Amino acid sequence: MLFRMYNMSKTSCTAGFWLRLLYEQGPSRIVLASRLALQLTSQQSGQRPVNYCHRRYFLTSERLTSKKRYLYTSVALQEKEQTKHQMKDDMPEEKSLLKNKDRFSGKAAAVEKPASDLTTTERLKPPRPVIDDKESSLPNHDPGRITEEQRRLERKADSMFQELIETRGASKDTFMFAVKKFVDRENVYWRGAVEFIYAGMKEMDHFGVHKDLDAYKALIQAFPEEKMIPRNAWQVEFMHYPRHQQCGIDLLEQMEHNGVIPDDAFGVLLKNRFGREAHVTRKFRRMLYWLPKFKNINPYPIPMELPLDPRELALIALRRMSVDQETHFKVFETVEVEEEPEEDTFIASAQSPTQQRLINQHKTEEPLFVEGPYPVYLRDIRQNYFLLRAEPNIHALMKKKQQEKADEDDENLFEWKNFFEEEQSSELRPILSVHEQDDSTILALSITGTGTKSSVMSWVRCLEMTNPQLARTPILFKILTSPDSGQLDVIGDSRPFKALENTSRIPDK
Amino acid sequence: MASSTSYCRLVAFRSCGPLLKRSPKDIGSFISKRHEKSTAVFYERNKKGLDRDLKKRPLRHALKMSLQNFGPELKLLYQEQKEAFTRFPVISVDHGNYELVYSFNDADSVKSWAVTADRDNEGGKSTANFTFSKNRTGLFHGYLSKEVPKDGKTKYAGYANITSPKPMKSFGRESQMDWSHFNCLLLRLRGDGRPYMIVIGCNFYYDINWLNRWSYPVFTRGGPYWQHVKIPLGKFFTTHHGRIQDKQEFLPLKMINSVGITAADSAEGPFSLEIDSIALMNDINVSNKHAYEMYENKYYEVQC
Numbered sequence: 001m002l003f004r005m006y007n008m009s010k011t012s013c014t015a016g017f018w019l020r021l022l023y024e025q026g027p028s029r030i031v032l033a034s035r036l037a038l039q040l041t042s043q044q045s046g047q048r049p050v051n052y053c054h055r056r057y058f059l060t061s062e063r064l065t066s067k068k069r070y071l072y073t074s075v076a077l078q079e080k081e082q083t084k085h086q087m088k089d090d091m092p093e094e095k096s097l098l099k100n101k102d103r104f105s106g107k108a109a110a111v112e113k114p115a116s117d118l119t120t121t122e123r124l125k126p127p128r129p130v131i132d133d134k135e136s137s138l139p140n141h142d143p144g145r146i147t148e149e150q151r152r153l154e155r156k157a158d159s160m161f162q163e164l165i166e167t168r169g170a171s172k173d174t175f176m177f178a179v180k181k182f183v184d185r186e187n188v189y190w191r192g193a194v195e196f197i198y199a200g201m202k203e204m205d206h207f208g209v210h211k212d213l214d215a216y217k218a219l220i221q222a223f224p225e226e227k228m229i230p231r232n233a234w235q236v237e238f239m240h241y242p243r244h245q246q247c248g249i250d251l252l253e254q255m256e257h258n259g260v261i262p263d264d265a266f267g268v269l270l271k272n273r274f275g276r277e278a279h280v281t282r283k284f285r286r287m288l289y290w291l292p293k294f295k296n297i298n299p300y301p302i303p304m305e306l307p308l309d310p311r312e313l314a315l316i317a318l319r320r321m322s323v324d325q326e327t328h329f330k331v332f333e334t335v336e337v338e339e340e341p342e343e344d345t346f347i348a349s350a351q352s353p354t355q356q357r358l359i360n361q362h363k364t365e366e367p368l369f370v371e372g373p374y375p376v377y378l379r380d381i382r383q384n385y386f387l388l389r390a391e392p393n394i395h396a397l398m399k400k401k402q403q404e405k406a407d408e409d410d411e412n413l414f415e416w417k418n419f420f421e422e423e424q425s426s427e428l429r430p431i432l433s434v435h436e437q438d439d440s441t442i443l444a445l446s447i448t449g450t451g452t453k454s455s456v457m458s459w460v461r462c463l464e465m466t467n468p469q470l471a472r473t474p475i476l477f478k479i480l481t482s483p484d485s486g487q488l489d490v491i492g493d494s495r496p497f498k499a500l501e502n503t504s505r506i507p508d509k
Numbered sequence: 510m511a512s513s514t515s516y517c518r519l520v521a522f523r524s525c526g527p528l529l530k531r532s533p534k535d536i537g538s539f540i541s542k543r544h545e546k547s548t549a550v551f552y553e554r555n556k557k558g559l560d561r562d563l564k565k566r567p568l569r570h571a572l573k574m575s576l577q578n579f580g581p582e583l584k585l586l587y588q589e590q591k592e593a594f595t596r597f598p599v600i601s602v603d604h605g606n607y608e609l610v611y612s613f614n615d616a617d618s619v620k621s622w623a624v625t626a627d628r629d630n631e632g633g634k635s636t637a638n639f640t641f642s643k644n645r646t647g648l649f650h651g652y653l654s655k656e657v658p659k660d661g662k663t664k665y666a667g668y669a670n671i672t673s674p675k676p677m678k679s680f681g682r683e684s685q686m687d688w689s690h691f692n693c694l695l696l697r698l699r700g701d702g703r704p705y706m707i708v709i710g711c712n713f714y715y716d717i718n719w720l721n722r723w724s725y726p727v728f729t730r731g732g733p734y735w736q737h738v739k740i741p742l743g744k745f746f747t748t749h750h751g752r753i754q755d756k757q758e759f760l761p762l763k764m765i766n767s768v769g770i771t772a773a774d775s776a777e778g779p780f781s782l783e784i785d786s787i788a789l790m791n792d793i794n795v796s797n798k799h800a801y802e803m804y805e806n807k808y809y810e811v812q813c
Contacts, residue, residue, distance in 0.1 A: 257665070257775075286753075286755065290753060293801075297726070297728075298704070298728050299728055300728055300729075300730040317702070317731065320702065320730050320731060320732075321702075321730055321731050321732025321733075321734070322732070323730075323732075323734045374701070374733075375701055375778060375779055375780075375781075376701055376702045376731035376732060377701055377702035377703050377731065377774075377776050377778075378702065379774075379776065380774070380775050380776035380777070381776075382776060382778045385731075385732065387732075387733050389733070434734065437733075437734070437735060439644050440733070442733050442734070445732065445733070489642070489643070489648075490642040490643060490644045490646065490648055490699075490783050491699070491733045492644065492733070493643055493644065494643075494644040494645060495643060495644075495645070498645055
């Protein structure tokens with residue numbers, strides 16, 4: 001225990017990687033580095049510039065003739081071509097969008113507007129990172145440690161991407177083509193592979209391939225095969241080809257951050273380049289062990305690919321928030337609902353029959369509250385929701401509390417004295433519904449497109465269609481100007497209940 | 510269980526000040542030294558894992574505080590001894606029994622928790638706060654910012670944490686909690702849809718173990734409904750310095766000294782987590798085994 005070695009190096013997964021994965025099949029955009037991990041990621045050991053040592057090539061056990069090398073390369077390229085075609089066949093973008101639509105129209109039976117009519121818009125791609133004289137895609141930003149040669153190679157890689165974006169546009173195909181072009185060009189000395197991979201890693205967001213395993217597989221093939229495989233334990237432990245391995249580790253870490261789980265084929269590519277025992281391969285093994293273990297542990301799962309349509313997103317968030325299984329979900333359009341609409345937006349609303357019953361039972365002289373916007377997250381997508389609530393039902397809460405106490409004191413709870421005695425069904429009925437909490441009674445939830453006060457008022461008018469009682473009840477609007485402004489506070493107020501909690505008095509209804 | 514309030518009183522006794530009371534000058538020196546540490550060194554300078562010495566109070570301050578607190582501390586020692594003799598030892602705990610470890614019923618119990626965000630260490634721009642809310646709960650809220658400081662080395666940012674006070678005995682001695690009668694952690698909370706991480710720390714003697722933590726995520730569904738979360742203690746995985754370890758160990762239940770909650774997913778924006786209480790429970794339906802199998806490494810490589 002005392003003398004065990006702890007892995008503090010970058011090769012082990014950060015404790016925060018569970019946040020990166022969304023526990024379901026596949027990638028998420030949740031990224032995190034815990035503070036400690038952050039400190040470690042920032043402690044990259046000072047990398048000395050490594051010259052590409054041609055001597056290594058002659059020292060390899062099996063000398064590769066140029067012909068053989070050519071063969072290796074062409075095989076690798078054929079593989080890539082194949083994956084490219086497969087990719088084209090499997091996942092055209094329009095198709096996947098359609099799939100999404102179908103899925104949602106199937107599930108959301110209560111959606112008033114048919115989901116297939118919903119328009120989808122492309123999510124904006126992040127802008128291309130600009131590498132100027134001061135910044136660098138290379139991990140070591142200390143300008144003193146980046147040599148002129150590295151700078152030149154980095155600029156070369158950068159200009160290649162720039163050129164391809166201009167001629168072919170930023171897409172997955174272009175990214176794959178860029179890697180192919182690099183491999184074609186540098187298949188003898190593989191000069192600038194590290195710089196190319198770092199440049200590629202930085203470009204991935206812009207190309208939209210940061211969650212694509214194929215792109216990572218392509219990128220790792222910019223390293224030469226066989227050349228960097230360590231041949232003894234010393235080479236293994238002393239980080240054979242440190243700069244290349246560090247680059248590989250950084251690539252794997254980027255995958256981890258984007259929630260991409262490597263597969264066995266990726267491991268084969270790595271093993272052909274770095275050997276089975278190298279630090280990169282160890283990190284790969286760790287990722288392969290831990291990431292699939294954690295990808296499905298979220299009890300409130302979020303779809304792997306979040307839809308682009310805000311209506312669908314709102315429905316997913318509402319479904320996730322609603323505890324009541326009977327809840328009905330509806331999407332209204334303000335232009336259709338309102339006679340004189342102030343704005344053209346949508347209102348996603350969630351209300352269950354129990355909540356409707358609670359509104360009906362509510363006294364018309366006591367006000368209801370509409371509160372919000374409160375933030376709710378689906379991975380890194382933030383939406384704001386509003387709620388309709390009433391003051392807590394203290395009478396029922398106290399009754400429940402007293403019943404719990406009585407049940408605790410009841411020593412004969414599990415003893416049936418009279419076999420023929422019938423149990424009254426009303427005794428078993430829960431006193432409180434899930435909506436009646438000690439701080440407030442929740443009556444409905446909604447997410448509107450704009451989150452403005454007028455859209456929330458239209459929501460209340462929509463609710464009046466199914467809850468006629470609402471029209472006769474005073475409703476107070478408590479709208480925060482912005483959730484960012486620090487006004488964020490807890491929902492409801494449990495002080496009235498907690499003041500009475502330890503007394504035996506039950507207030508009147 | 511040590512009550513959380515005893516810690517507040519004894520902060521002055523500890524050789525180091527609370528985490529947040531660091532002067533800007535200190536932060537500067539911390540930042541400059543932070544990168545010097547090599548990952549190959551196991552030596553830890555202090556229990557916080559910092560690369561600088563914690564600020565020491567002058568001797569006269571310690572003398573003054575000890576003289577001031579001598580009476581009350583002696584009283585506390587007497588109570589401890591008395592309790593040790595009179596307390597009925599807990600031999601076993603029945604199914605369904607639970608014990609509140611931390612409940613945020615009053616402002617003091619909320620105040621005693623330490624709040625950290627990456628802004629405090631100049632590792633980012635996130636802010637965090639842990640306040641006593643009108644629902645008589647603790648509200649952990651703030652803003653997570655993904656903006657990476659331009660120090661050239663930090664790669665990712667966006668982190669906030671709250672950590673419980675360490676249990677203390679009389680005369681400022683560090684103590685520990687014994688959780689061995691229980692097998693799951695219960696939390697009552699209400700979140701905003703983000704995942705949060707529960708981090709449990711232990712009271713280890715040797716520096717090599719100081720930064721060991723046992724973590725497991727807690728998922729919130731968002732919205733106004735309260736959640737009851739039950740996490741089997743066997744599911745907590747070993748981390749060291751924030752990195753998950755190949756050799757996993759079961760959480761050492763007899764030497765627990767801190768519980769923390771971390772908010773650090775990549776979603777930029779405000780976060781809020783309302784926590785009512787944290788409790789321990791014994792559930793016979795929950796496995797007492799460690800949830801992670803451990804493979805022997807047959808290769809000649811350092812198993813970390």
